[in-house]
Amino acid sequence: MAEAGRRVAAADYRVSGEPFYLPVADEAELFEAAYGAQLPVLLKGPTGCGKTRFLEYMSFRLGLRRPDQRPLPLVTVACNEELTASDLVGRYLLTGQGSEWVDGPLTSAVTQGGICYLDEIVEARKDTIVVLHSLTDHRRLLPIAKLGVVIEASPDFRLVVSYNPRYQSSIKNLKHSTQQRFVAIEFGYPSVDTETEIIRQEAQVDEDTAQTLAVAAGKIRNLGQAQLIEGPSTRLLIYAGRLIASGIPARRACESAITQSVTEDPDIADGVREIIRAVVPG
């Protein structure tokens, strides 16, 4: 269990306890094989479909195979348009006396070993992503121009990135030169049965409630990308389930956790409400 207020260096963070994850297909075996072969991995899939949870689960599962049986260190960087190469590699900070070099999260992971996870890599600027290239091939090197050094990656270092091929998929995409450096594992929304089980487990609701939420989500996802940039994630369904478990009426819980979260467009919200009304008994 996580300890409240526990503070650890970013490069030392490990999950505490086994994360709940229900494999959908052969993704765990694929990831293990890629890990064993020191291959960088790309996790593809919509928001909230369980990419991050999967990685936490794998860091735990693979850690059990190591001599210390501890989960692997997991360094997560949430990418955004402002993220620069310095944010990943490190920079000089000003001190009272002068300046001091501070490693970025990527440099720490490369040095100490562990999984470096760049979440939503497509959001990062192209010039930022380029620093990864020499880490993702046989060289496994991280050059740091400002220090004039090249760091050889620890044998335990692995690079995992995620990206979400959604509405802008046809437009906002990874560069081919980047995409072709990773083994890709694709995540879709789970099947109704799997999603029902995930909701039941994570939200602690009965099977009927969990199934109703899973079915409603499937119908809402039918709306397609022109209406909804992204359908409701499994995460949102778990939130709705938790609200229901706390005594909020089902439709109200869906309104709050699903309808209000998937769209800002009032017309589309009406449509989502209609679907929920059809599937969720009032």
Add this chain to the structure above:
Amino acid sequence: VSAGDHAVALADVMRRLSLLYSGLSGQARTILPYANQDDPAQYPDTQDTIRLPAEACFFADAEGNTDWYRVAIAHRALHDTLGSYDYVFAADPAEFSKTDARLDPPVADGAGDFERFFSLFRLRAFAEQVFTVLEDVRVEARAGHLLPGYTVAFLAARARERPYAPWQGGTPRQLFGDLLVTLSLEPEGTDVKAPRAIAAAAAGLRSTVDRLRRPGATVQDTAEATIRVYATAVALPALALDPAGLVPVPVVAGVLPPPEPARWPDFGAVKLEGDAALEITLRPVGYRDAMWPRFQAHSPAMPHHEPQIIRFLPGLPAAAGHDHGPPGHDHDHDHQHGEERSYQEEHGLHPVEHEHNEPFFDQPAPAVGPLRPDGPGTAVYDEWDSVSGLYRLSWCRVRERRVPALAGADVFDRAVRRHKDVLPGLRAMVESLRPERYAPVGRQSEGSDIDLDAAIEAIIDLRTTGTASDGVYTARVPVERDVAVALLVDLSSSTAERLAPAAGETTLFRDRPKVIDVEMDSVALLATVLDTVHDSFAVYGFSGRGRGDVRFEVFKEFEERLSAGVLSRFAAAVPIAGTRMGAAVRHATVKLRSQHEQTRLLIVLSDGRPYDHDYGQEYGDEAGYASRDVRAAIREAAGHGVRTFLLTVDKEGLDYLRDACGDGAYEVLDDVRLLPDRLLSLYRELTYA
């Protein structure tokens, strides 16, 4: 029931019903109101359209009426998701045994499975009706489980259909038909009575209907049930009988006995006592759809149904066959005309060269004299009269209208599907337009390098005052583009023309896109790029109905973001009438002038020369007059810092407007299919500085 204020207009709930349908079925269909609420033979649904009454006023509260619409939509979605249209002739049923004598009927090659099945029946129309009602039973039996939120709404909609007196005489066959509809509306196990004369047939019918309510029943079972019900019906005597003596129709409790294997009805043994004996009509149920047009959609070789044929015949009232008064009585010609055309078009029966989606209902503007704005959203503009060499002052009245969203339309998806080959270019274009150039900016609180000047100041401050600004870094920030563009799309009636097939293309006429579709596809693709690279843009359409009524349709204003709602407006573009381009360019220029961007661009997409019914005709050189007016409008725009580019599609490659634009600001495409690609590359050329 007096509905009064509780009536619900379809227009008010159309958008969410459409989303409801998409969600429940995973498909998109356009919802349309009945053309004539009183016509009992409404235009039925097609694969692409759903028809519903323009107003629901069946219940005494608005929620009840809205629920009625919901049930109508849910019923259709159940058909789609439970495989009503996935019938396979050779497949085995789950609940019934397969009829022995289901021999492969002699039908044309390529006939669909529905066609093969229904051609087994001599009274084909009756068989189709029976199939429809039985399939309604099957899918609605699953509604309680699949759509538990609608349990009450379904009960209410069915209850509304029930209160009628079915046993008012008639032949046993007709009573049997009435009983079928009644059973389809009653919950399983309800107390239902039938005349003694058909008691045995009624008991068999009930057990067949109940068998379809089992969760495992498939559309193949419905087909088997249809054979059984049909065989029973035609074997009933066609004599009038005394309806007295109602007996309960027994419900078989527990496990249903195995159904008897059906014998194929022996037509020789069926006594046909005059034509009247054939008449079994199954009463339509308001919220349910007629499925038969879609059986036909699966079999292109089919002859058409009689009602369909009647509708296509010119000169006959649309509802011939139903007592609707004398032909031509109460017959709004324009309206009927529009309906017939669109129906034919849906079915791809005749080429539609030009269509007018709205009649010319306005009073024409006077032939001479200035005009005045006649309400909000209207403006007047001068027109250049090249013959007299003078501007005609306040000559054109532009009426601006915001285009309502078309429910359920997925323009971007449609565009991407149709123009897959454009995608790589689209991506490359975004890459090239995206601000890849970064400029270093100092004194930032975060950044990749230390800003030496700021750092030295900070250290001095720190040592002298104890505090310092944290803005000591240099960050590289993207250089923003500074472009505003208005896309002005020609919505003249000629854009209703469908594309000629490309060499080797075998697409059906009705599946080929219209010029307007390609225009809007192109705009949707470009709009998505512009939204991604944060260029400010607006999308307008224009057409003309004479100088007093130049239509200016707003699909997207500069300040709106490109939401799904906006994209679905693009799908609502319809061809209107003429091409009064000069006034439209002037109005778009006014809109662009209020934008603060440095580069202001107007791109006009048109499909031929400008034409309107009073656009220079008095001089006998309307083409010259119109193009010189456009040239004047473009010159005026340039004077206000707006650059105009005209992209015209013309099969003949005629360049009526070259004079209007001057070199480099004008291009003619001889194939509209090139438009999406060309528009994208053109935009890049025009704005990539």
